[in-house]
Amino acid sequence: MAVSAVFWVMAAVFAVLKGKAAILISGFNTMPKEQREQYDREQMSRDMRNTLxxxxxxSGAGGVLAYLFSSAGIAVISMIAVLILFFREVHLDEEKAFRKYKLK
Known part of the structure; x- marks a missing residue:
């Protein structure tokens, strides 16, 4: 449940700051400013908010179900699901990671 709360807070940051929060995205913050201006920061922030x-x-559903059924196995399954979702979003190549946000 604590992990869920952290993700909700991070999602709220992206929701409130909108395009300004794009600088918090790993890889994007290390690009030169001229290069960052070529990307749709609003869409990046919306997608990051939705992902978080x-x-x-x-993770919250896993925590609640684990509590209700007194089963640590459910919590483990939900954390594995979160890790799978996380690693689907990880890209080592910044061009591949931000390609869909490039302004035409």
């Missing part, structure tokens, strides 16, 4: 909210919902 999904992670929060999955």
């Amino acid at each position: 909210a999904l992670w929060a919902a999955v």
Whole structure:
């Protein structure tokens, strides 16, 4: 449940700051300013907000179900699901990571 709360707070930061929060995205913050201006920061922030909210919902549901059924196995399954979702979003190449946000 604590992990879920952290993800909800992070999602709220992206929701409140909108395009300004794009600088918090790993890899984007290390680009030169001229290069960052070529990307749709609003869409990046919306996608990051939605991704964090999904992670929060999955980990929160796992925590609640684990509590209700007194089963640590459910919590483990939800954390594995969050890790799978996380590693689907990880890209070592910044061009590949931000390609869909490039302004035409």
